[in-house]
Amino acid sequence: MIIINIEVKNIFEEFDVIAENAQNIAIFTRDIELQKNEVLIINLFIEKIDSLLLKTGLIEEELNLLLFLKFTIESVLLEIQMIICLKENKIDLAWSALIQAQGQISIAAKNHPFNPSNLDGFINRLNLYEKLLFPKIMFASVGGIIKETKCTICKLEYEECEHMKGKFYSGKLCLREIHEMELEEASIVENPASKMNRILTTTYNGKDVDIFTLI
Numbered sequence: 066m067i068i069i070n071i072e073v074k075n076i077f078e079e080f081d082v083i084a085e086n087a088q089n090i091a092i093f094t095r096d097i098e099l100q101k102n103e104v105l106i107i108n109l110f111i112e113k114i115d116s117l118l119l120k121t122g123l124i125e126e127e128l129n130l131l132l133f134l135k136f137t138i139e140s141v142l143l144e145i146q147m148i149i150c151l152k153e154n155k156i157d158l159a160w161s162a163l164i165q166a167q168g169q170i171s172i173a174a175k176n177h178p179f180n181p182s183n184l185d186g187f188i189n190r191l192n193l194y195e196k197l198l199f200p201k202i203m204f205a206s207v208g209g210i211i212k213e214t215k216c217t218i219c220k221l222e223y224e225e226c227e228h229m230k231g232k233f234y235s236g237k238l239c240l241r242e243i244h245e246m247e248l249e250e251a252s253i254v255e256n257p258a259s260k261m262n263r264i265l266t267t268t269y270n271g272k273d274v275d276i277f278t279l280i
């Protein structure tokens with residue numbers, strides 16, 4: 066792909082430096098203050114991407130590349146936030162950060178402009194965190210008949226338009242919004258659509274306790 070815009074080119078080069086530094090900090094043993102500082106650095110970089118995304122005159126490939134860089138660096142940011150939360154004993158926030166990091170990087174992989182397998186190592190690491198650091202838990206899931214949906218790109222009924230959820234279009238992510246649904250069942254499952262909807266408590270020593278900390 067050819068990047069024409071000089072600012073996009075610069076951001077692309079800056080991304081390499083930021084991502085490399087961030088990976089060196091996104092290791093559990095690194096000092097927490099260094100990690101908090103890295104969060105600030107990445108947030109500033111994301112602000113830069115956001116302002117460039119609003120710029121007119123960029124071609125579709127450039128806009129999609131910017132959004133790809135944003136989703137990728139956001140998932141590294143979330144990984145560092147997960148580590149900080151674990152160190153500060155904020156376990157439920159650590160879980161949310163990890164699940165969001167997994168979500169962001171899987172969207173980035175779907176929209177990788179070059180070679181999606183470059184992200185495999187990072188995706189595996191996030192999956193390993195889930196298995197090694199947290200207990201096996203169950204999730205809530207709802208099923209029903211979807212009556213009305215909307216595409217976030219063209220605002221038409223999702224089933225009637227040509228966009229695909231999870232794909233980038235001119236720097237915007239396509240989502241299938243559910244506007245009306247007839248609820249049929251709610252169940253407890255092992256593999257849910259969203260791991261944010263998790264079981265919160267369990268019984269331990271005869272008491273209801275937090276499922277992660279047992280406190």
Ligand SMILES: [Zn+2]
Pocket residue numbers: 216217218219220221223226227228
């Ligand atoms: Zn659409």
